[in-house]
Every structure is written in structure tokens, then in C-alpha cells.
Amino acid sequence: MGELANQIVQGVLVGGLYAMYAMGLSLSVGVMRFVNIAHGDLIVLFSFLILALIHATGIGALPATLMTLPIAFVGGYFLQRFLLQRVLGQGVLPIILVTFGLSIIIQNGLLGTFGADTRRVSGGGFETATLRIGGGINIGVLPLTIFIVAILMVLALDWLLYRTRLGARIRAVSDDPATANLVGLPSARVYATAMGIVGVTIAISAGFMSIWTNFDPTAGPSRLLIAFEAVVLGGLGSLWGTLVGGIILGVAQALGAQIDVSWQLLAGHIVFLVIFLARPEGLFPKY
Amino acid sequence: MDALLDITDLSVSYGPFHALGPVSLTVGAGEIVSIIGANGAGKSSLMKAIVGQAGRSEGKIVFEGEDITARTTAQIARAGIALVPEGRRLFPSLTVEENLRIGWEVGRQGAFGFDEIYALFPALAERRTLHVRHLSGGQQQMVALGRGLLANPKLLLCDEISLGLAPVVIADLYRIIPEIRDRGIGIVIVEQDITRSLAVADRFYCLLEGRVNLSGRPTNTNRDEVARHYFGM
Numbered sequence: 241m242g243e244l245a246n247q248i249v250q251g252v253l254v255g256g257l258y259a260m261y262a263m264g265l266s267l268s269v270g271v272m273r274f275v276n277i278a279h280g281d282l283i284v285l286f287s288f289l290i291l292a293l294i295h296a297t298g299i300g301a302l303p304a305t306l307m308t309l310p311i312a313f314v315g316g317y318f319l320q321r322f323l324l325q326r327v328l329g330q331g332v333l334p335i336i337l338v339t340f341g342l343s344i345i346i347q348n349g350l351l352g353t354f355g356a357d358t359r360r361v362s363g364g365g366f367e368t369a370t371l372r373i374g375g376g377i378n379i380g381v382l383p384l385t386i387f388i389v390a391i392l393m394v395l396a397l398d399w400l401l402y403r404t405r406l407g408a409r410i411r412a413v414s415d416d417p418a419t420a421n422l423v424g425l426p427s428a429r430v431y432a433t434a435m436g437i438v439g440v441t442i443a444i445s446a447g448f449m450s451i452w453t454n455f456d457p458t459a460g461p462s463r464l465l466i467a468f469e470a471v472v473l474g475g476l477g478s479l480w481g482t483l484v485g486g487i488i489l490g491v492a493q494a495l496g497a498q499i500d501v502s503w504q505l506l507a508g509h510i511v512f513l514v515i516f517l518a519r520p521e522g523l524f525p526k527y
Numbered sequence: 528m529d530a531l532l533d534i535t536d537l538s539v540s541y542g543p544f545h546a547l548g549p550v551s552l553t554v555g556a557g558e559i560v561s562i563i564g565a566n567g568a569g570k571s572s573l574m575k576a577i578v579g580q581a582g583r584s585e586g587k588i589v590f591e592g593e594d595i596t597a598r599t600t601a602q603i604a605r606a607g608i609a610l611v612p613e614g615r616r617l618f619p620s621l622t623v624e625e626n627l628r629i630g631w632e633v634g635r636q637g638a639f640g641f642d643e644i645y646a647l648f649p650a651l652a653e654r655r656t657l658h659v660r661h662l663s664g665g666q667q668q669m670v671a672l673g674r675g676l677l678a679n680p681k682l683l684l685c686d687e688i689s690l691g692l693a694p695v696v697i698a699d700l701y702r703i704i705p706e707i708r709d710r711g712i713g714i715v716i717v718e719q720d721i722t723r724s725l726a727v728a729d730r731f732y733c734l735l736e737g738r739v740n741l742s743g744r745p746t747n748t749n750r751d752e753v754a755r756h757y758f759g760m
Contacts, residue, residue, distance in 0.1 A: 405632065408625045412618040419616040422578060423674060424604030424633035 242376030247494045249377050255490030256387030259483040261463050262470035263393055264441035270477030271414045271434050274335045278342040279467060281460030285346050286446030288354055291361055301361050305447030309440050316439025321432040350457035361450035386448045394479045410434050469512040475522025484523060531556045531713040532682055537586035539572040546572040547737045559714045561724040564734030570717045571613060574686045578610050579603050609680035613687045615671040617659045624655040627673050634678025638710055644673040647703055665696035682713045701727055735759045
């Protein structure tokens with residue numbers, strides 16, 4: 241019994257990381273109404289960037305991640321303004337093709353630059369510290385930190401979207417870009433700012449991912465799949481839903497691994513499919 | 528007096544379909560100009576062309592002495608032209624106040640602030656924290672008009688603002704239009720309801736199949752003559 245409880249707790253904590261992957265995707269799907277196929281690859285790209293920063297300067301993982309945040313914001317802003325914005329509003333296919341192409345470019349660029357080796361960033365002992373809370377349940381300090389940061393990110397994004405002027409502008413453009421232009425709100429710039437925020441969530445999740453899990457240049461698509469499942473499970477446009485979606489996937493994987501290790505990933509996908517068939521609009525849909 | 532808005536030989540087409548023009552017209556500051564015409568006469572195309580949202584347009588649009596023909600929609604809005612669009616087009620996931628605030632923030636500072644808007648539309652003051660989708664059609668139209676006014680435009684374009692509203696609500700809205708004009712704002716009204724529209728207008732243009740076929744002052748024009756030109760008889 242204690243073992244089962246422990247597995248569920250571990251699953252919930254993994255769900256925090258999955259929710260973190262998914263949060264930026266949730267924003268771009270919910271606000272800008274497009275799926276960024278390169279989302280996972282961008283996370284991996286920033287993991288490599290953090291790795292390179294650490295190697296070049298000798299600083300720790302946390303400061304390296306913090307240093308990438310402004311880069312991620314500016315990068316997201318310009319990616320949207322000068323590439324993605326050009327194909328938005330021209331049907332669903334062009335934006336998928338462009339981000340798919342971006343995904344291939346990132347993967348091959350990373351292969352060419354860093355090679356195909358599997359990497360990991362050291363968290364300086366942080367990643368192995370454990371809290372024993374009795375009943376056979378051990379909680380890793382790193383997973384717990386990630387989980388708490390994921391919740392803080394949802395709170396921060398929720399506040400930004402629903403309590404600030406920038407959030408009202410983003411929602412206005414999301415509702416109706418043409419009318420936003422009509423009242424003098426330049427939709428392209430507002431979307432670019434939103435993508436900058438998505439970039440920040442990508443850099444944060446890249447920082448945690450690079451400490452907790454191995455990654456290599458082709459690790460992006462599997463992150464995208466997890467993120468996409470979490471977004472769809474939670475319901476489009478709902479950040480809290482995305483967090484719940486990530487937790488459901490994490491717990492499903494943890495329990496699947498109890499049956500057999502090969503069931504770990506499969507269990508997540510099966511649970512996703514079952515919930516998707518029963519509730520295609522997701523658990524907490526906004527639209 | 529120089530015109531606030533001066534349109535010369537404006538044409539609009541969507542692919543092979545010729546929707547408007549060439550038309551030339553002017554609107555002065557503190558003047559209500561009514562555009563009348565049957566369905567498909569080109570009224571909405573004219574409105575869209577002024578704010579830079581028509582498919583393909585030719586001709587020249589001069590606002591306050593500056594050529595705005597090639598500007599983007601957002602730039603035109605910031606220059607001081609507010610369109611209250613057909614169908615209201617509010618932001619449904621925003622509250623009343625957030626919708627109004629968008630107009631206020633991107634606009635110019637001037638006579639209209641939140642207090643003035645809530646005084647003009649007391650129904651909105653009580654509902655400022657509600658999402659606009661919970662409002663009646665008339666209240667939504669008030670938000671759309673308020674959003675336009677809060678930008679403190681020099682030129683206000685009203686596209687079919689009475690469409691689908693109860694007569695008492697329409698009367699309310701039209702009571703406010705002359706008050707806005709008296710503050711020196713130029714107003715263009717597009718309506719299918721000729722009586723309503725001509726009653727409030729200082730001048731009018733009648734469009735038929737994309738061209739102006741009659742213009743003048745309502746007071747000097749015979750109703751039968753307007754009706755004949757309206758229907759092209």
C-alpha cells in the first residue's frame with residue numbers, strides 16, 4: 241500500500257515537469273490558436289544553451305537558466321513577429337509546416353553543433369537530495385521544487401492573463417485580431433509579446449529538464465507529445481487544466497511502470513486516449 | 528473650411544467583384560454625414576476602406592490633411608478615426624470595463640473618460656465587471672460605442688449601429704449622436720433606416736451600386752427624391 245502511494249506521489253511530481261513543458265504550448269494554443277510543432281525542440285534547444293553556458297562560464301545550473309530567460313523572451317518575440325506571424329490566419333496547414341520545418345532545423349542544428357550524445361546538467365547535489373516523509377514515501381527535493389515552480393507558473397500566468405492590462409490586450413487580440421487592429425491595438429505586436437512569454441516558460445522548463453532527465457538533440461518530439469497530451473487533457477485555454485493534465489499523465493506513467501517498465505510510456509498514452517474519447521473537449525475547457 | 532476627411536475617387540474590389548466606386552466625399556469636423564443605400568450599395572466597403580480593412584482599394588483618403596491611404600488599420604485608429612463596426616464586434620472574453628479600457632488605452636486623451644461614458648450609458652456603470660456576452664444587444668452596442676468614444680477620435684464611423692435593436696434602444700443611441708457632434712467630432716452614419724438616419728444628419732450621400740447618385744442636405748431634399756435614388760428608379 242505504501243509502495244502504491246509512493247508511486248502515485250512520484251507520478252504527481254513528474255506531472256509537474258510535464259505541466260511545465262505544456263504551459264507554453266497551452267498559451268500558444270489557447271491564445272494564438274496554433275500548435276507549435278517545434279515546442280519540444282525549443283525546450284531541448286534551451287537545455288543545450290544552458291549546458292553550453294555552464295561549460296563556457298562555469299556558473300551553476302540556476303544562474304545559467306536565469307540568464308537564458310531574457311534571451312528566451314526576445315527570441316520568442318522575434319520568432320513570432322518575423323516568422324510565425326506571416327503564416328497565421330492563412331489556414332491551419334502553413335503554420336504546421338513552418339513549425340515542423342523549424343523543428344527539423346533545430347534538431348539538425350543541435351546534432352551538428354553538439355553531436356548525438358545524451359547529455360545531462362549537474363544540479364550540484366540538488367537532484368539527489370530526498371525528503372523522507374514516512375509511510376514508505378520519499379520525495380525528491382528536485383521534483384518537489386519543479387512541482388512547486390509549476391504551480392507558481394500557473395498562478396503567475398493566470399494573474400498576467402486575467403489581472404493585468406497586458407493580459408486584457410492579449411485576450412482581446414485572441415478573441416478577434418481584426419477588431420483589435422480596428423481599435424488601434426496592433427495584434428502582431430501583442431502576439432509577439434505573448435510568444436515572448438511562451439519563450440520564458442520554455443527556458444524555465446528547459447532548465448529543470450536538463451537537471452532531471454537526459455536529453456539529446458532528438459528529444460524534442462517526445463516532449464511535444466507529452467505537452468500536447470497534457471494541454472488536450474486539461475482543455476484548451478485552461479492553464480489549471482494543463483497542470484491537471486500533466487499530473488494525470490505522470491500518475492498514469494508511474495502506475496504503468498508498476499505493471500512493467502515497458503508499460504510506462506504506453507500507460508500515459510492509453511489514459512490520454514481513453515479520456516480523450518470520453519471527453520474530447522478536455523477536462524476544463526475554456527472554449 | 529478644410530474637410531476633416533477628404534476622399535477622392537475611392538474604389539474597392541474583392542477579386543473580380545467591384546464593390547465600390549469611384550466615389551468622392553468629404554466629412555467636416557462637427558458634422559454628421561449620413562451614408563444611405565440599399566444592401567450591396569457599397570456602404571460597408573466604404574467604411575472598411577477608410578480604416579484600411581478593405582480587400583483592395585484605389586484612390587486617395589486624406590485625414591486632417593494627411594494621406595492615410597497606405598496606413599495600417601492600427602495606425603489609422605491611432606490617428607483618430609474610430610469605427611463602431613457592424614455587428615458590434617466586442618471582445619467576448621473581456622468584461623465591460625476591459626473592453627472600454629482597450630479603447631481608452633490605445634486612443635488619444637480628450638473629453639471622453641470613463642465618467643463621461645458611464646454618465647452617457649448608466650446601464651454600463653452597473654455592469655462594468657460583467658463579461659460582455661451577458662449583456663443585451665442594446666447594452667453591447669453601448670459598449671461598442673463607448674469603446675469608440677473613449678479613444679477620443681476626431682472622426683467616428685458608425686456602421687449599422689441600430690441593426691437588430693429595439694426601437695426604444697435605437698432612439699436612445701440616436702439621442703446621443705448630436706451630443707457627440709457638438710463636441711466637434713465628425714460623424715459618419717451608415718444605416719439602412721433612411722428616416723432615422725436623415726433625421727439626425729447634417730448632410731447625406733446616397734449610394735447605388737457603388738456610386739454616389741444623390742447628395743445634399745436632408746432639409747433641402749424631397750423624401751420622394753431620396754427614395755427614388757435609393758432604389759435607383
